[in-house]
Amino acid sequence: MTDHRMEGEAQNVVGKAQQAYGDFADDKSMRTEGKLRSAAGQVQSQYGEVVDSAREFTVRQPVGALAIAAGVGFILGALMTRR
Template sequence: METNRITGSAKDFAGKLEGAVGDIAGDAKTEAAGRVREATGTAQNLYGQAKDAAREATDAAVNYAKDAYENSGDTFHDGSQAIAKSVRDNPLGSMLIAGGIGFALALLLTRPPRRPPQRGR
């Protein structure tokens, strides 16, 4: 728990008490000082709450990233096993697909660059 929350709550309470005492005694200066202290305490408490919320969100994001990183190896391993099983079940189809992909890549890589059309001729 953020110390600003504790300090802010204490100032808020003290400000309310001082404002009530000033109101009962009819002392406007004491009442005003109490209201100022109360507002300061409320602001400090809200600041502490915001810091706590940011810390919790950061911790949750870090934990999520760690879980994703730790489980990524399992996902890759499962995908590799699924591809290996598919190749074992249908070797000819796998060879044709691999050959088609290789042929398409060769066409893309060996194709001459396009030249813009000549103007004025």
């Protein structure tokens, strides 16, 4: 588990706690901030999952990962030099 996933999960939990406090105290700004923090935490956690998956694929299939990277580099190079 990467730092991104752990930090994302922590932000998600903190956001849900803020949201619950906002509901309890009837504080709309705290509730909204909690929702935003929770959503940001979920996005960060999903990013961490993608990074973990890419890392695992690279370890299992190094030649395949190299071929994908070369293909992406070729396509980006072709798009950037196109007029």
